[in-house]
Amino acid sequence: MSVTVRIPTPLRKLTGGSDEVTIEGTTVGEIIENLEAAHPGLKERLCDDKGEIRRFVNVYVNDEDVRFMGGRGTELKDGDEVSIVPAIAGGC
Protein backbone atom coordinates (compact mmCIF):
# COMPACT_ATOMS: atom_id res chain seq x y z
CA MET A 1 0.00 0.00 0.00
CA SER A 2 1.53 3.35 -0.95
CA VAL A 3 0.69 6.85 0.15
CA THR A 4 1.92 10.30 -0.81
CA VAL A 5 3.73 12.24 1.90
CA ARG A 6 4.01 16.02 1.52
CA ILE A 7 7.33 17.29 2.87
CA PRO A 8 7.50 20.81 4.38
CA THR A 9 10.26 23.20 3.29
CA PRO A 10 12.48 22.77 6.38
CA LEU A 11 12.77 19.01 5.75
CA ARG A 12 13.39 19.03 2.01
CA LYS A 13 17.15 18.95 2.44
CA LEU A 14 16.61 15.38 3.63
CA THR A 15 14.52 14.38 0.63
CA GLY A 16 16.91 15.77 -1.98
CA GLY A 17 14.64 18.79 -2.46
CA SER A 18 11.46 16.79 -3.17
CA ASP A 19 8.24 18.28 -1.83
CA GLU A 20 6.42 14.93 -2.14
CA VAL A 21 7.57 11.38 -1.70
CA THR A 22 5.73 8.08 -2.14
CA ILE A 23 6.07 5.68 0.78
CA GLU A 24 4.75 2.22 1.59
CA GLY A 25 2.96 1.60 4.87
CA THR A 26 -0.36 0.73 6.51
CA THR A 27 -0.19 3.08 9.51
CA VAL A 28 1.27 6.53 10.23
CA GLY A 29 3.88 4.87 12.46
CA GLU A 30 4.97 2.58 9.66
CA ILE A 31 5.16 5.48 7.25
CA ILE A 32 7.49 7.32 9.63
CA GLU A 33 9.76 4.23 9.89
CA ASN A 34 9.81 3.79 6.12
CA LEU A 35 10.43 7.51 5.61
CA GLU A 36 13.45 7.17 7.87
CA ALA A 37 14.72 4.19 5.87
CA ALA A 38 14.41 6.11 2.61
CA HIS A 39 15.57 9.47 3.95
CA PRO A 40 17.69 9.04 7.07
CA GLY A 41 17.26 11.79 9.67
CA LEU A 42 13.55 12.41 9.11
CA LYS A 43 12.34 10.38 12.06
CA GLU A 44 14.37 12.21 14.69
CA ARG A 45 12.93 15.48 13.43
CA LEU A 46 9.36 14.21 13.64
CA CYS A 47 9.52 12.09 16.77
CA ASP A 48 11.00 12.40 20.25
CA ASP A 49 13.23 9.83 21.97
CA LYS A 50 10.21 7.69 22.83
CA GLY A 51 9.05 7.63 19.23
CA GLU A 52 6.06 9.92 19.90
CA ILE A 53 5.30 12.63 17.35
CA ARG A 54 6.86 15.85 18.68
CA ARG A 55 4.44 18.34 20.19
CA PHE A 56 5.18 21.06 17.64
CA VAL A 57 4.83 18.74 14.63
CA ASN A 58 1.41 18.19 13.10
CA VAL A 59 0.70 15.18 10.91
CA TYR A 60 -2.42 15.13 8.77
CA VAL A 61 -4.00 12.30 6.80
CA ASN A 62 -6.19 13.69 4.04
CA ASP A 63 -6.50 17.01 5.89
CA GLU A 64 -7.39 15.37 9.24
CA ASP A 65 -5.04 15.82 12.23
CA VAL A 66 -3.89 12.35 13.34
CA ARG A 67 -4.26 13.48 16.96
CA PHE A 68 -8.02 13.31 16.34
CA MET A 69 -7.64 9.86 14.79
CA GLY A 70 -5.40 7.08 15.98
CA GLY A 71 -2.14 9.00 16.37
CA ARG A 72 0.77 6.88 15.17
CA GLY A 73 -1.59 3.94 14.86
CA THR A 74 -3.85 5.76 12.36
CA GLU A 75 -4.54 3.32 9.54
CA LEU A 76 -3.92 4.30 5.94
CA LYS A 77 -5.35 3.15 2.65
CA ASP A 78 -3.93 3.21 -0.83
CA GLY A 79 -3.71 6.71 -2.27
CA ASP A 80 -4.01 8.55 1.07
CA GLU A 81 -2.19 11.84 1.39
CA VAL A 82 -0.08 12.51 4.48
CA SER A 83 1.05 16.09 5.28
CA ILE A 84 3.71 17.06 7.78
CA VAL A 85 3.23 20.61 9.01
CA PRO A 86 5.19 22.52 11.64
CA ALA A 87 3.03 24.30 14.21
CA ILE A 88 2.49 27.96 13.38
CA ALA A 89 0.77 30.81 15.13
CA GLY A 90 -2.06 33.25 14.60
CA GLY A 91 -4.43 35.07 16.91
CA CYS A 92 -3.01 36.26 20.23
Added chain:
Amino acid sequence: MTESIVRALKCRECGQEYPIEPTHVCEFCFGPLEVVYDYDKLKGKFTRELIESRPQTMWRYKELLPIDGEPTVGAQNGYTPLVRAKRLEKVLGVKELYIKNDSVCYPTLSFKDRVVSVALSKAVEFGFTTVACASTGNLAGSVAANAAAAGLESYVFIPHDLEQGKVLGAGIFGTNIIGIKGAYDDVNRLCSEVAGKYGWAFVNVNVRPFYAEGSKSLAYEMMEQLGWKAPKHVVVPMASGSLCTKVDKAIKEFIKLGLIEDNGTAVYGAQATGCSPIAKSVKDGTDMIHPVRADTIAKSLAIGNPADGYYANRVIKESGGWAEDISDEEVVAAMKLLAETEGIFAETAGGVTLGCAMKMIESGKLPRDESIVLCITGNGLKTQEAVIDAITKPRIIDANLKDFDALAAADGVQTS
Protein backbone atom coordinates in the same frame (compact mmCIF):
# COMPACT_ATOMS: atom_id res chain seq x y z
CA MET B 1 22.02 55.07 14.67
CA THR B 2 22.66 52.41 17.28
CA GLU B 3 24.00 49.07 16.17
CA SER B 4 21.42 46.24 16.01
CA ILE B 5 21.64 43.97 19.02
CA VAL B 6 19.90 41.05 17.30
CA ARG B 7 22.24 38.08 17.63
CA ALA B 8 20.57 35.21 15.84
CA LEU B 9 17.53 32.98 15.46
CA LYS B 10 17.66 30.28 18.10
CA CYS B 11 15.71 27.04 18.37
CA ARG B 12 13.56 27.04 21.50
CA GLU B 13 13.98 23.29 21.84
CA CYS B 14 17.57 22.34 21.06
CA GLY B 15 19.28 25.75 21.17
CA GLN B 16 20.74 25.56 17.66
CA GLU B 17 21.38 29.08 16.30
CA TYR B 18 20.74 30.31 12.76
CA PRO B 19 21.58 33.52 10.88
CA ILE B 20 18.83 36.11 10.41
CA GLU B 21 16.80 34.73 7.51
CA PRO B 22 13.12 34.25 6.63
CA THR B 23 12.81 30.90 8.35
CA HIS B 24 10.94 29.68 11.41
CA VAL B 25 11.69 26.01 12.05
CA CYS B 26 14.85 24.32 13.30
CA GLU B 27 16.36 22.05 10.65
CA PHE B 28 17.64 19.67 13.31
CA CYS B 29 14.72 19.11 15.64
CA PHE B 30 11.83 20.92 13.91
CA GLY B 31 11.42 23.19 16.95
CA PRO B 32 10.26 26.82 16.60
CA LEU B 33 12.87 29.58 16.22
CA GLU B 34 13.02 32.73 18.32
CA VAL B 35 14.99 35.98 17.94
CA VAL B 36 17.73 36.35 20.55
CA TYR B 37 19.67 39.49 21.40
CA ASP B 38 22.98 40.67 22.86
CA TYR B 39 21.51 42.81 25.61
CA ASP B 40 24.96 43.72 26.90
CA LYS B 41 25.45 45.97 23.88
CA LEU B 42 22.64 48.18 25.18
CA LYS B 43 24.03 48.56 28.71
CA GLY B 44 23.90 52.21 29.66
CA LYS B 45 22.70 53.29 26.21
CA PHE B 46 19.02 52.38 26.25
CA THR B 47 17.69 54.66 28.97
CA ARG B 48 14.29 55.91 30.12
CA GLU B 49 15.33 59.39 28.98
CA LEU B 50 16.17 58.21 25.47
CA ILE B 51 12.87 56.36 25.14
CA GLU B 52 10.86 59.31 26.51
CA SER B 53 12.51 61.67 24.03
CA ARG B 54 11.10 59.72 21.07
CA PRO B 55 7.70 59.93 19.31
CA GLN B 56 4.84 58.04 20.99
CA THR B 57 4.77 54.95 18.79
CA MET B 58 5.77 51.33 19.39
CA TRP B 59 9.08 52.15 17.69
CA ARG B 60 10.35 54.15 20.65
CA TYR B 61 11.61 50.74 21.81
CA LYS B 62 13.15 49.89 18.41
CA GLU B 63 16.40 48.55 19.86
CA LEU B 64 14.38 45.62 21.24
CA LEU B 65 12.54 44.91 17.99
CA PRO B 66 14.31 42.75 15.39
CA ILE B 67 14.78 45.04 12.41
CA ASP B 68 17.83 46.85 11.02
CA GLY B 69 17.62 50.63 11.24
CA GLU B 70 14.29 52.42 10.98
CA PRO B 71 10.90 50.75 10.34
CA THR B 72 9.73 51.03 6.73
CA VAL B 73 6.18 49.84 7.43
CA GLY B 74 3.90 51.03 10.24
CA ALA B 75 6.21 53.66 11.72
CA GLN B 76 3.17 55.29 13.43
CA ASN B 77 1.72 52.11 14.93
CA GLY B 78 1.18 51.39 18.60
CA TYR B 79 1.34 53.48 21.76
CA THR B 80 -2.21 52.96 22.91
CA PRO B 81 -3.73 54.30 26.16
CA LEU B 82 -3.32 52.60 29.52
CA VAL B 83 -6.55 53.44 31.33
CA ARG B 84 -7.03 53.38 35.11
CA ALA B 85 -10.36 51.57 35.35
CA LYS B 86 -11.83 53.25 38.44
CA ARG B 87 -15.44 52.34 37.80
CA LEU B 88 -14.64 48.76 36.94
CA GLU B 89 -12.53 48.54 40.11
CA LYS B 90 -15.65 49.25 42.15
CA VAL B 91 -17.72 46.63 40.36
CA LEU B 92 -15.03 43.96 40.71
CA GLY B 93 -14.00 44.94 44.23
CA VAL B 94 -10.32 45.40 43.40
CA LYS B 95 -7.93 48.16 44.39
CA GLU B 96 -5.84 48.92 41.32
CA LEU B 97 -7.00 47.92 37.83
CA TYR B 98 -5.80 49.10 34.42
CA ILE B 99 -6.87 48.44 30.85
CA LYS B 100 -4.16 48.37 28.19
CA ASN B 101 -6.44 49.45 25.38
CA ASP B 102 -5.28 48.10 22.03
CA SER B 103 -8.85 48.29 20.73
CA VAL B 104 -7.70 51.70 19.45
CA CYS B 105 -4.34 50.63 18.03
CA TYR B 106 -3.37 52.47 14.85
CA PRO B 107 -4.26 51.82 12.05
CA THR B 108 -6.65 48.81 12.20
CA LEU B 109 -7.82 48.77 15.83
CA SER B 110 -6.08 45.66 17.10
CA PHE B 111 -2.72 44.77 18.62
CA LYS B 112 -1.91 43.01 15.34
CA ASP B 113 -0.72 46.36 13.99
CA ARG B 114 2.30 45.89 16.24
CA VAL B 115 3.36 42.48 14.97
CA VAL B 116 2.57 43.39 11.37
CA SER B 117 4.71 46.53 11.51
CA VAL B 118 7.70 44.42 12.53
CA ALA B 119 6.91 41.56 10.12
CA LEU B 120 6.43 43.76 7.07
CA SER B 121 9.43 45.99 7.84
CA LYS B 122 11.47 42.79 8.06
CA ALA B 123 9.89 41.43 4.86
CA VAL B 124 10.94 44.60 3.00
CA GLU B 125 14.43 44.22 4.45
CA PHE B 126 14.56 40.64 3.13
CA GLY B 127 13.46 41.90 -0.32
CA PHE B 128 9.92 40.44 -0.45
CA THR B 129 7.31 42.28 -2.49
CA THR B 130 4.29 40.10 -1.60
CA VAL B 131 3.19 39.53 1.99
CA ALA B 132 0.60 37.08 3.29
CA CYS B 133 -0.94 35.66 6.44
CA ALA B 134 -3.23 33.05 7.92
CA SER B 135 -5.68 34.94 10.09
CA THR B 136 -8.64 34.76 12.43
CA GLY B 137 -9.50 38.27 11.18
CA ASN B 138 -7.55 41.00 12.94
CA LEU B 139 -4.28 39.95 11.38
CA ALA B 140 -5.84 39.91 7.90
CA GLY B 141 -7.03 43.50 8.30
CA SER B 142 -3.70 44.64 9.64
CA VAL B 143 -1.63 42.94 6.94
CA ALA B 144 -3.95 44.31 4.24
CA ALA B 145 -3.83 47.89 5.57
CA ASN B 146 -0.14 48.07 6.36
CA ALA B 147 0.75 46.39 3.04
CA ALA B 148 -1.44 48.88 1.16
CA ALA B 149 0.26 51.82 2.86
CA ALA B 150 3.67 50.39 2.06
CA GLY B 151 2.84 49.53 -1.56
CA LEU B 152 3.20 45.79 -1.05
CA GLU B 153 1.04 43.12 -2.69
CA SER B 154 -0.87 41.04 -0.14
CA TYR B 155 -2.73 37.74 0.18
CA VAL B 156 -4.75 37.09 3.31
CA PHE B 157 -6.27 33.71 4.17
CA ILE B 158 -9.21 33.51 6.59
CA PRO B 159 -11.85 30.97 7.66
CA HIS B 160 -14.85 31.41 5.33
CA ASP B 161 -17.30 32.12 8.18
CA LEU B 162 -15.61 35.09 9.86
CA GLU B 163 -17.48 38.09 11.23
CA GLN B 164 -18.53 40.51 8.47
CA GLY B 165 -16.61 43.35 10.14
CA LYS B 166 -13.38 41.47 9.83
CA VAL B 167 -13.94 40.42 6.21
CA LEU B 168 -14.82 43.99 5.28
CA GLY B 169 -12.02 45.35 7.43
CA ALA B 170 -9.52 43.49 5.27
CA GLY B 171 -11.21 43.66 1.86
CA ILE B 172 -11.43 47.45 1.84
CA PHE B 173 -7.65 47.68 1.50
CA GLY B 174 -7.68 45.98 -1.90
CA THR B 175 -5.96 42.85 -0.68
CA ASN B 176 -6.41 39.39 -2.19
CA ILE B 177 -8.70 37.89 0.42
CA ILE B 178 -9.15 34.11 0.38
CA GLY B 179 -11.85 32.39 2.46
CA ILE B 180 -11.02 28.80 3.32
CA LYS B 181 -13.75 26.22 3.90
CA GLY B 182 -12.75 25.13 7.37
CA ALA B 183 -11.66 26.43 10.76
CA TYR B 184 -8.60 28.54 11.52
CA ASP B 185 -6.51 25.44 12.08
CA ASP B 186 -7.28 24.37 8.52
CA VAL B 187 -6.30 27.81 7.22
CA ASN B 188 -3.08 27.55 9.19
CA ARG B 189 -2.20 24.18 7.74
CA LEU B 190 -2.90 25.31 4.18
CA CYS B 191 -0.82 28.46 4.65
CA SER B 192 2.07 26.49 5.99
CA GLU B 193 2.07 24.56 2.71
CA VAL B 194 1.45 27.63 0.54
CA ALA B 195 4.35 29.41 2.24
CA GLY B 196 6.69 26.62 1.21
CA LYS B 197 5.63 26.89 -2.41
CA TYR B 198 5.32 30.60 -3.17
CA GLY B 199 8.04 33.14 -2.54
CA TRP B 200 6.05 35.31 -0.17
CA ALA B 201 6.66 36.64 3.29
CA PHE B 202 4.01 34.87 5.36
CA VAL B 203 3.95 36.97 8.50
CA ASN B 204 3.00 34.07 10.76
CA VAL B 205 4.91 31.36 8.93
CA ASN B 206 8.36 32.12 7.51
CA VAL B 207 8.79 35.53 9.19
CA ARG B 208 7.00 34.47 12.35
CA PRO B 209 10.05 34.76 14.66
CA PHE B 210 10.25 38.48 13.82
CA TYR B 211 6.50 39.05 13.71
CA ALA B 212 5.95 37.61 17.18
CA GLU B 213 8.50 39.99 18.70
CA GLY B 214 6.24 42.93 17.85
CA SER B 215 3.87 41.88 20.66
CA LYS B 216 6.48 42.87 23.20
CA SER B 217 5.82 46.55 22.48
CA LEU B 218 2.41 46.27 24.16
CA ALA B 219 4.13 45.32 27.41
CA TYR B 220 6.93 47.89 27.06
CA GLU B 221 4.27 50.59 26.80
CA MET B 222 2.35 49.15 29.73
CA MET B 223 5.46 49.37 31.94
CA GLU B 224 6.41 52.87 30.82
CA GLN B 225 2.82 54.09 31.29
CA LEU B 226 2.69 52.65 34.80
CA GLY B 227 5.59 54.97 35.61
CA TRP B 228 8.42 52.57 34.70
CA LYS B 229 6.99 49.74 36.71
CA ALA B 230 5.65 46.28 35.97
CA PRO B 231 2.23 45.41 37.40
CA LYS B 232 1.88 42.64 39.96
CA HIS B 233 -0.53 40.81 37.65
CA VAL B 234 -1.23 40.93 33.93
CA VAL B 235 -4.07 39.10 32.17
CA VAL B 236 -3.81 38.33 28.44
CA PRO B 237 -6.11 36.55 25.99
CA MET B 238 -4.69 33.35 24.51
CA ALA B 239 -5.17 31.85 21.08
CA SER B 240 -1.79 30.44 20.05
CA GLY B 241 -0.37 31.59 23.40
CA SER B 242 2.19 33.83 21.74
CA LEU B 243 1.18 37.13 23.40
CA CYS B 244 1.43 35.52 26.82
CA THR B 245 5.06 34.54 26.21
CA LYS B 246 6.01 37.89 24.68
CA VAL B 247 4.57 39.94 27.55
CA ASP B 248 6.71 37.86 29.88
CA LYS B 249 9.78 38.27 27.66
CA ALA B 250 9.28 42.06 27.50
CA ILE B 251 9.08 42.37 31.28
CA LYS B 252 12.25 40.29 31.72
CA GLU B 253 14.06 42.42 29.13
CA PHE B 254 13.19 45.67 30.92
CA ILE B 255 14.42 44.17 34.20
CA LYS B 256 17.65 42.98 32.58
CA LEU B 257 18.26 46.42 31.08
CA GLY B 258 17.67 48.13 34.40
CA LEU B 259 14.63 50.07 33.15
CA ILE B 260 12.36 48.65 35.89
CA GLU B 261 12.63 46.75 39.16
CA ASP B 262 11.55 43.12 39.26
CA ASN B 263 8.01 43.27 40.63
CA GLY B 264 7.48 39.51 40.52
CA THR B 265 4.83 39.94 37.82
CA ALA B 266 2.50 36.98 37.39
CA VAL B 267 1.06 36.33 33.91
CA TYR B 268 -2.50 35.00 33.53
CA GLY B 269 -4.08 33.51 30.42
CA ALA B 270 -7.71 33.82 29.29
CA GLN B 271 -9.62 31.58 26.86
CA ALA B 272 -13.20 30.84 25.89
CA THR B 273 -14.40 27.46 27.14
CA GLY B 274 -15.24 26.45 23.55
CA CYS B 275 -11.54 26.63 22.73
CA SER B 276 -9.45 26.32 25.87
CA PRO B 277 -6.63 23.82 25.33
CA ILE B 278 -4.04 25.99 27.11
CA ALA B 279 -6.26 26.94 30.07
CA LYS B 280 -7.19 23.29 30.47
CA SER B 281 -3.55 22.22 30.58
CA VAL B 282 -2.80 24.80 33.29
CA LYS B 283 -5.83 23.78 35.36
CA ASP B 284 -5.01 20.10 34.94
CA GLY B 285 -1.44 20.71 36.10
CA THR B 286 0.12 19.23 32.98
CA ASP B 287 2.21 20.69 30.17
CA MET B 288 0.58 18.49 27.53
CA ILE B 289 -1.64 20.52 25.23
CA HIS B 290 -4.41 18.47 23.65
CA PRO B 291 -5.70 20.06 20.43
CA VAL B 292 -9.46 20.69 20.31
CA ARG B 293 -12.02 21.59 17.68
CA ALA B 294 -12.78 25.22 18.41
CA ASP B 295 -16.37 26.30 18.96
CA THR B 296 -16.80 29.79 20.41
CA ILE B 297 -17.97 33.27 19.45
CA ALA B 298 -14.47 34.49 20.35
CA LYS B 299 -13.24 33.67 16.86
CA SER B 300 -10.00 35.61 17.16
CA LEU B 301 -9.03 33.13 19.90
CA ALA B 302 -10.38 30.04 18.16
CA ILE B 303 -7.13 28.18 17.60
CA GLY B 304 -7.63 24.56 18.60
CA ASN B 305 -4.00 23.61 18.07
CA PRO B 306 -2.02 26.41 19.74
CA ALA B 307 1.56 26.60 18.47
CA ASP B 308 2.87 28.39 21.57
CA GLY B 309 0.61 26.60 24.03
CA TYR B 310 3.42 24.72 25.72
CA TYR B 311 5.47 27.88 26.18
CA ALA B 312 2.47 29.90 27.40
CA ASN B 313 1.71 27.16 29.91
CA ARG B 314 5.30 27.36 31.18
CA VAL B 315 5.28 31.17 31.47
CA ILE B 316 2.04 31.05 33.44
CA LYS B 317 3.35 28.42 35.84
CA GLU B 318 6.82 29.90 36.30
CA SER B 319 5.51 33.43 36.87
CA GLY B 320 2.98 32.26 39.45
CA GLY B 321 -0.05 33.07 37.33
CA TRP B 322 -3.06 31.01 36.37
CA ALA B 323 -5.41 30.41 33.42
CA GLU B 324 -9.17 30.41 33.20
CA ASP B 325 -11.91 29.97 30.61
CA ILE B 326 -15.49 31.25 30.38
CA SER B 327 -18.67 30.52 28.42
CA ASP B 328 -19.80 32.53 25.41
CA GLU B 329 -22.61 34.05 27.54
CA GLU B 330 -20.03 35.26 30.05
CA VAL B 331 -18.00 36.72 27.16
CA VAL B 332 -20.95 38.84 26.04
CA ALA B 333 -21.73 39.93 29.60
CA ALA B 334 -18.11 41.00 30.13
CA MET B 335 -18.05 42.94 26.83
CA LYS B 336 -21.11 44.85 28.01
CA LEU B 337 -19.66 45.45 31.45
CA LEU B 338 -16.42 46.87 30.03
CA ALA B 339 -18.38 49.13 27.70
CA GLU B 340 -20.81 50.33 30.38
CA THR B 341 -18.21 50.98 33.07
CA GLU B 342 -15.21 52.23 31.11
CA GLY B 343 -16.59 53.28 27.73
CA ILE B 344 -14.43 50.73 25.93
CA PHE B 345 -15.99 48.57 23.23
CA ALA B 346 -13.71 45.56 23.03
CA GLU B 347 -14.08 42.63 20.68
CA THR B 348 -15.04 39.19 21.94
CA ALA B 349 -11.45 38.46 22.99
CA GLY B 350 -11.67 41.48 25.32
CA GLY B 351 -14.78 39.97 26.87
CA VAL B 352 -12.82 36.76 27.37
CA THR B 353 -10.00 38.62 29.12
CA LEU B 354 -12.25 40.59 31.47
CA GLY B 355 -14.59 37.65 32.11
CA CYS B 356 -11.71 35.33 33.00
CA ALA B 357 -10.17 38.01 35.22
CA MET B 358 -13.50 38.29 37.08
CA LYS B 359 -13.59 34.54 37.56
CA MET B 360 -10.03 34.52 38.89
CA ILE B 361 -10.76 37.43 41.25
CA GLU B 362 -13.76 35.50 42.61
CA SER B 363 -11.73 32.32 43.05
CA GLY B 364 -8.90 34.20 44.77
CA LYS B 365 -6.34 33.41 42.06
CA LEU B 366 -6.09 37.15 41.39
CA PRO B 367 -5.69 39.15 44.63
CA ARG B 368 -7.96 42.16 45.10
CA ASP B 369 -5.36 44.46 46.66
CA GLU B 370 -2.56 44.41 44.07
CA SER B 371 -2.13 46.04 40.64
CA ILE B 372 -3.75 44.21 37.72
CA VAL B 373 -3.50 45.04 34.00
CA LEU B 374 -6.00 43.59 31.53
CA CYS B 375 -4.78 43.48 27.92
CA ILE B 376 -7.58 44.35 25.51
CA THR B 377 -6.39 43.43 22.03
CA GLY B 378 -9.18 44.22 19.56
CA ASN B 379 -12.19 46.41 18.80
CA GLY B 380 -15.84 45.47 19.28
CA LEU B 381 -16.99 47.12 16.07
CA LYS B 382 -15.43 44.18 14.24
CA THR B 383 -17.40 41.53 16.14
CA GLN B 384 -20.85 43.12 16.28
CA GLU B 385 -22.62 39.81 15.64
CA ALA B 386 -21.63 38.65 19.12
CA VAL B 387 -23.52 41.37 20.97
CA ILE B 388 -26.20 42.48 18.56
CA ASP B 389 -28.98 40.66 20.43
CA ALA B 390 -27.71 41.69 23.85
CA ILE B 391 -27.78 45.48 23.48
CA THR B 392 -30.53 48.03 23.95
CA LYS B 393 -32.35 48.85 20.70
CA PRO B 394 -33.27 52.47 19.97
CA ARG B 395 -36.80 53.47 20.96
CA ILE B 396 -38.36 55.03 17.87
CA ILE B 397 -40.53 58.12 18.28
CA ASP B 398 -41.78 60.92 16.04
CA ALA B 399 -39.83 64.18 15.86
CA ASN B 400 -42.09 65.96 18.29
CA LEU B 401 -41.57 67.13 21.82
CA LYS B 402 -44.79 65.64 23.17
CA ASP B 403 -43.69 62.16 22.21
CA PHE B 404 -40.35 62.67 23.93
CA ASP B 405 -42.01 64.14 27.01
CA ALA B 406 -44.16 61.03 27.29
CA LEU B 407 -41.07 58.83 27.01
CA ALA B 408 -39.12 60.89 29.56
CA ALA B 409 -42.06 60.81 31.97
CA ALA B 410 -42.20 57.03 31.63
CA ASP B 411 -38.47 56.93 32.47
CA GLY B 412 -39.12 59.11 35.53
CA VAL B 413 -36.93 61.94 34.16
CA GLN B 414 -37.67 65.44 35.62
CA THR B 415 -37.63 68.61 33.52
CA SER B 416 -35.37 71.38 34.86
